[in-house]
Amino acid sequence: MLENPIVVALDFDNKFKALQLVDKLDPCLCRLKIGKEMFTLFGPDLVKELQNRGFDVFLDLKFHDIPNTVAKAVTAAAELGVWMVNVHASGGLAMMEAARKALLPYGENAPLLIAVTVLTSMSSEELQLVGVHASAAEQVTRLAQLSFDAGLNGVVCSAQEAHTLKHRFGEDFKLVTPGIRPQGSDVGDQKRIMTPKSALDAGADYLVIGRPITQAAEPLAALEAIYQSIR
Numbered sequence: 001m002l003e004n005p006i007v008v009a010l011d012f013d014n015k016f017k018a019l020q021l022v023d024k025l026d027p028c029l030c031r032l033k034i035g036k037e038m039f040t041l042f043g044p045d046l047v048k049e050l051q052n053r054g055f056d057v058f059l060d061l062k063f064h065d066i067p068n069t070v071a072k073a074v075t076a077a078a079e080l081g082v083w084m085v086n087v088h089a090s091g092g093l094a095m096m097e098a099a100r101k102a103l104l105p106y107g108e109n110a111p112l113l114i115a116v117t118v119l120t121s122m123s124s125e126e127l128q129l130v131g132v133h134a135s136a137a138e139q140v141t142r143l144a145q146l147s148f149d150a151g152l153n154g155v156v157c158s159a160q161e162a163h164t165l166k167h168r169f170g171e172d173f174k175l176v177t178p179g180i181r182p183q184g185s186d187v188g189d190q191k192r193i194m195t196p197k198s199a200l201d202a203g204a205d206y207l208v209i210g211r212p213i214t215q216a217a218e219p220l221a222a223l224e225a226i227y228q229s230i231r
């Protein structure tokens with residue numbers, strides 16, 4: 001298991017509440033993920049505030065645009081000093097290659113560049129509706145192969161696909177898995193879910209966990225319980 005595999009998804013519309021929660025968490029036990037909602041509301045200042053508190057930040061903006069635009073966007077993320085940044089693999093090979101090349105000047109300080117395959121909220125039926133006539137698992141493998149060929153550091157996928165992808169692409173290709181639900185917690189809008197322990201056993205490297213921690217009555221206790229369950 002990698003050091004510090006838990007990434008807490010901060011999905012809040014209120015900065016004060018988010019920082020109140022963050023101040024209850026421990027950077028030795030987790031990293032933090034900022035997504036579209038918080039970045040749109042609070043911008044790079046929030047990223048800095050989290051970094052100043054000692055947390056690694058995953059900037060989850062899922063870039064999907066023409067190659068030049070995405071290359072510039074990941075450069076801006078690298079300038080912010082984030083630990084991880086992501087793009088949509090469905091943006092294509094040229095887009096992902098442009099993003100990877102844009103990070104070369106940052107060397108060892110470059111953020112990990114990860115591609116989203118098929119969102120964990122998508123079922124195979126929903127994929128059909130957007131014109132993908134393959135199962136979710138097949139589409140994930142196809143997009144992961146494209147991300148691997150583009151030289152990315154790994155993919156976001158559901159833990160249910162982790163075993164196949166780890167076997168196919170090897171240890172160095174990192175698997176970031178949302179849709180993680182500790183036993184007994186609310187599934188919410190997620191479709192392809194797994195418990196933290198089973199996800200790691202299946203080959204996941206990083207577990208993205210939001211509501212089971214952020215909406216818990218005792219967030220640090222929830223984080224610690226998950227941490228204990230995977231030791």
Ligand SMILES: O=C(O)c1cc(=O)[nH]c(=O)n1[C@@H]1O[C@H](COP(=O)(O)O)[C@@H](O)[C@H]1O
Pocket residue numbers: 009010011035060062086116118119120121156157178179180188190208209210211212
């Ligand atoms: O890229 C992501 O982080 C992501 C990809 C995906 O396929 N599914 C997914 O749920 N996510 C994110 O992971 C987090 C999951 O949060 P919870 O469902 O509250 O644990 C949210 O911030 C989502 O935006």
